[in-house]
Amino acid sequence: MQLVSLDDIRAAAGRVRGQVLRTPLLPAPWADSDRPLWLKPELLQVIGAFKLRGAVNALAALGERATGQGSARQHVVAYSSGNHAQAMAYAARQLGAPAHIVMPEGTPQVKVDGTRRYGAEVVLVPLAERESTAYRLVDELGAVLVPPFDHPDIIAGQGTAGLEIGEDLPDVELVLVPVSGGGLASGVGTAVKALCPNATVIGVEPELAADAADSLRAGHIVEWPAQDRARTIADGLRAQPSELTFAHLQAVLDDIVTVSDDEIREAMRVLATGSRLIAEPSGAVPLAAYLYRADDLPRGRTVVVLSGGNVDRAMLADVLG
Amino acid sequence: MQLVSLDDIRAAAGRVRGQVLRTPLLPAPWADSDRPLWLKPELLQVIGAFKLRGAVNALAALGERATGQGSARQHVVAYSSGNHAQAMAYAARQLGAPAHIVMPEGTPQVKVDGTRRYGAEVVLVPLAERESTAYRLVDELGAVLVPPFDHPDIIAGQGTAGLEIGEDLPDVELVLVPVSGGGLASGVGTAVKALCPNATVIGVEPELAADAADSLRAGHIVEWPAQDRARTIADGLRAQPSELTFAHLQAVLDDIVTVSDDEIREAMRVLATGSRLIAEPSGAVPLAAYLYRADDLPRGRTVVVLSGGNVDRAMLADVLG
Structure with a gap:
């Protein structure tokens, strides 16, 4: 199976430039001193999540391929x-x-x-x-159907977040990224491993939707019933990897760790009070691993990808109250 | 009285580079279509507010002047x-x-x-x-005393936020900035007026601490009793301008508008749900003007400076609940 490469991700970066926010790495002054932490706040994208990177890349790549086929809009x-x-x-x-x-x-x-x-x-x-x-x-x-993660152009687009991490913090030692369908983790892992070969890249899942962790350990895709995956508060992490994304996860992730829903809620509170950012539960999942799975993680310069922040006000008030 | 110049602000930008986050301009998709809005999120600075710009510039400038006076740390x-x-x-x-x-x-x-x-x-x-x-x-x-706003180095440092606005959105038509002691408004106004002479720069104050609005209209500093200024929820906007900052405000602000505490709270809610950012009340004040003083403002491309986000969780839960 052909995996997405660093070159694919660089090409995607060229396509998304100007359409997608190049999110800054925000230092977290409340982090442990022996493992300084930076936040990659994809929740600041105009639609509130990293998904814009893959969507723009996929549509722009589609447009490039259609060149010369007339001017009818696809x-x-x-x-x-x-x-x-x-x-x-x-x-x-x-x-x-x-x-x-x-x-x-x-x-x-x-x-x-x-x-x-x-x-x-x-x-x-x-x-x-x-x-x-x-x-x-x-x-x-x-028309053309654009899937949410099961496509090389989507993976390459999401990977532009990893490219930025590698450019902005070349001596990063650990990157924590959420795993659902696996598009973000595949792309970010590919870019970070290529740019920073000594960095560890670890996926994070909710305990209540830990199908990818099971799959990585088994060496093949382990399906969880959809109603089981639906239990977690992290509603953005209820999908499961495709063959394409799973092949990437096997290639680029060093491990997957899992966190509880209570830990996810607490991570949302830490972000709100410590860094003035609102993450949706799925977006706070990797921070929960930083906070509560320190013993399972290498120490050192850490980046946490805050994947999104689309949470309704009632849930937010409940979590913060 | 010698006012801070664009050159002073450019020098400050050189000093704060790498020490202060160059905050991105975030488009707000929920804005009115005839007056598109960008947020300048100073609440993302590591200490949660723009104040780092002035402090770093003042201390770095102090260090430059002390060069040659021995190595004792000031x-x-x-x-x-x-x-x-x-x-x-x-x-x-x-x-x-x-x-x-x-x-x-x-x-x-x-x-x-x-x-x-x-x-x-x-x-x-x-x-x-x-x-x-x-x-x-x-x-x-x-030792050297560094005041919070009444100093040219502080004004020039805060002005670097305005320099970034002018660089990132040269055709900006309206900048809304909070006014308290006036350091931020003086610096931002100076930079924006120099780089974008057609832009309108309007200060925003809480109705309950509108001493600068009164002063600007009177043409001289009008004092409000401290206990009156202490009534507003915007605890960061209870100071009043000095002679130095007032001279700048007279030179660079087109007007000051005021907003109510209820409007400030509602602006905090809009930011949280619409843009996933937590502002302290003072930081949400200019957005309140955008939302509720549209008739008093020119239409067109607008930047709102979100000055800070240090709010405790109890107040936040109360505002969002």
């Missing part, structure tokens, strides 16, 4: 109720492509509104018809 | 219970100067601890003895 389709939906909507508007986002009925209105705000057409269907509706739209419109 | 003294205390403590540690911070008894422990964390000696005294203690330390130690 329609794009995605199915997602999460950050990928808003990322696709925003990226499509930036690049001038009509976007159709299929969402399950019952998706919180705030997420539907957020996606429509960027001009995407939202198609609400019963959960079971989500995929079939997306493929029907692809056929009807001659 | 002690520095400040009196503050707020963000200036932590800024001075952090800046002094970075530059290798012993710092002594005089704080009134009763200062919240979190602020005392935050200042000590950076290695400063905290001297707790009754409120009435704060200044006299600081001057005694200056005499005893041969």
Whole structure:
């Protein structure tokens, strides 16, 4: 299987420049002195999550390949109720492509509104018809389906966050990154291992959705029932890797550690009071590992990727209260 | 009176580089379409506020002037219970100067601890003895007192935020900046007016501490009793300009508008849910003007300076709840 390379990620960096925030590394003065900590705040992206990197890269790469095929604008389709939906909507508007986002009925209105705000057409269907509706739209419109993680262009796009870490802190010793479908961990791990071969890259999962940790140990994909994965508060980490992302995780992750939902909540509080940032539960997962799995981690200069911050106010007030 | 110039601010930018975060301009997708909004998140500075810019510049400039006077390390003294205390403590540690911070008894422990964390000696005294203690330390130690705003080096340091705005968004049409002692507004206004002569720069104050608004209208400093200024929730905006900063405000501000405490709280909520940032009340004041004083402001590309984010968790939970 062909894995995404550093060159692919560098090409992605060229495509996303100016469309995606180059997030700064923020030093955390409340960290332990023998393992200084920097935060990579992807929650500052305009849509609130790293997903914009992959979406912009995928659509821009699509545009490059379509050059010479006439000027008809390529329609794009995605199915997602999460950050990928808003990322696709925003990226499509930036690049001038009509976007159709299929969402399950019952998706919180705030997420539907957020996606429509960027001009995407939202198609609400019963959960079971989500995929079939997306493929029907692809056929009807001659559109391209952009998956949330199972694609080299998505992995390369997410990897631009790792490229920035390697450029900004070349002597980084440990990078902690959340794992769900594995697009972010695959891309960041690939870039960091290529630029900083001595750095350890560790994935972090919720205990309640630890399918990737099980899979890495077993050496093959271990499926967890969706209803089990749905238990964690970290609603962005309930997907599981594809064959493509799992092959990357095997190649670039040194380990996966897991954290409890209580530890995730506490990490959200530490971020809010210590660094004035609001992470969604999924975004706080790697910080929970830094705080509560110190014995399982190498000491030294550490970067934690805060993947997203889209949390509704009621949950936030509950966590902070 | 000699005012701080763009050249002074450029010199300050050279001194603070690498010591202070060059904060990105964050687009706010929830803004009105005819007046797009960018946030300048000074709350992301390591000490949680812009004050680090002035403190680092003042201490570095002090070091330059002392060159050739032997190698004895210059002690520095400040009196503050707020963000200036932590800024001075952090800046002094970075530059290798012993710092002594005089704080009134009763200062919240979190602020005392935050200042000590950076290695400063905290001297707790009754409120009435704060200044006299600081001057005694200056005499005893041969130290230098660094004031929170009433000094050209502080104004030039804070102005580096304005320099960055002018560099990153040269066609900015409106900059909203909070006004208290006036160091930030003086520096930012000076830089923005020099780089973007067509931009409007408007200061924002709480209605409950609107002494600078009164002063600007009267054409001379109008004093408000300290107990009146103490009413606003925006605890960072209770100081009043000095002659030096007032001269700058007269020169560079087009106007000052005021906002209510309820509007400040609502602006904190909008920031948290819309942009995943925690501002302290003072830091949210200019956004409150954007949200609730639209009729008093020119339309067009707007930058709001989010000056700080040091708010305790109880207040935060109360505001967000």
